[in-house]
Amino acid sequence: MQYFLSDAHIGSRAMDDPQHQQRFVNLLRQLAQDATAIYLLGDIFDFWSEYFWRDSSKQEYEPLLTCLRSITDAGIPVHYFIGNHDIWTYGKLAKRTGVIVHRKPELMVIAGKRCLLAHGDGLVPSNYLSQFPREVQKKIRSFMRLRRLFHNPLAQFLFRLVPPALGNRVGYNWARQSRLKELANPCPYKGENHEELVLYAKEQSQITNHQSQIDYYIFGHRHIELDLELATGARVIILGDCFRQWTYAAMTEQGALSLCALDD
Template identity: 30%
Template sequence: MDSTKKIYFASDQHFGAPTPEDSFPREQKFIRWLDFVKKDAEAIFLLGDLFDFWFEYKKVVPRGFVRVLGKLAEIRDSGIPIYFFIGNHDLWMDDYFQKELDIPVYHKPQEFTFNKKSFLIGHGDGLGPGDKGYKRMKKVFTNPFSKWLYRWLHPDIGVRLAQYLSVKNKLISGDEDVVFLGEENEWLVQYAKRKLESKHYDYFLFGHRHLPMEISVGENSKYINTGDWITHFTFAVFDGSELSLQTFVE
């Protein structure tokens, strides 16, 4: 890393929820954050659920989010790498970001090393013990045959149905557990501790829980959750030596 640069991480913007009109001020705030971090960003990681719903038909993507997509394109065209991890709300993302924005899309947690610090990075859904209902549902939703069937719905029907379910279905929205459960019950904490049994990581970095968290999970290992852009407006930043949580305050 350039000693004057930083790496930024954010997740769970859920743009489009609960309505496009309500979401728009949050989109504007996120764009101002992107303008803020691009000044010294070595790279930007988006850890999933950027949209409350996203589905890529062969020739159609959901309407809206033009300013967000335009800002990501501007930053990427300036030479700053951007990495995207799908979440449980945008798990039907395919290659649109890669082809249109030159932003790689990851469907599973990935390992990265920055300045000799090891990171395991992902969205966080379906990891660790428990959450069996969602795990079963995810297998159905990500099945290629299920995606093929869904494409036969007209986009006006398919998008409206999915937007409704993303809010009403607790397995999808995850709203029922947006409280701190204690270290022994936080699934991602347990996941990190189990991973450490076979390999050391300095940092486990996830979203999904909508709660900014910084928890020691082992000797010289931390689990950090980036929170959300609905109520917390938090993000993580790595300055080359330490990873910390911050709140975007204008």
């Protein structure tokens, strides 16, 4: 089986559940029993940043890091896509755990199916902004500016110079605020004509020619569960999360994909 999980937000200061990390570790261990590969589609940590200095606070994540290492040591590849909370990894995570880090959306053939994998933040159809009133456009633009700053190599270099205790304080607090905002104002599925990732997938599936047609668009980020078939036959999958919903996707070696919940 091939497994797809996202948005565990381990270490979130917005949630006080001492069992959260352990529950995620248990799930990974269980899936690893029959996994050919595991795809982590972003925001596995609520805030992950690597510095030029030693950062002892990462000990908090020993259970998960050890678990990932044992899975990759067993020969099961683990693909780690950065999300918008764990952008700042420059090799330490990969070295410690053996995961393969992906910093951009990837087209991968998995069990014979063409899959577009991404966390999903920042993926919008073209002319996306123009449909909104000016006020909303402003908000989206400032979000995009922040996203560019987070991905900017110079800004990243400077942030790595910051003492970890300070960088982490800023980072965890930012992540906590964004999680609390989302928990207070959950944004349910907007419908196929408004959900950005669906619109993005629709546009992609229209511009790609028949031979290179994608079978599955698989995303995280939205904390909603979705399995939607487009007119082209492609399916858009949004994974839910491993934070409150505990959902993930499983694909058989024949390429059949289904969404699963933890207590299935």
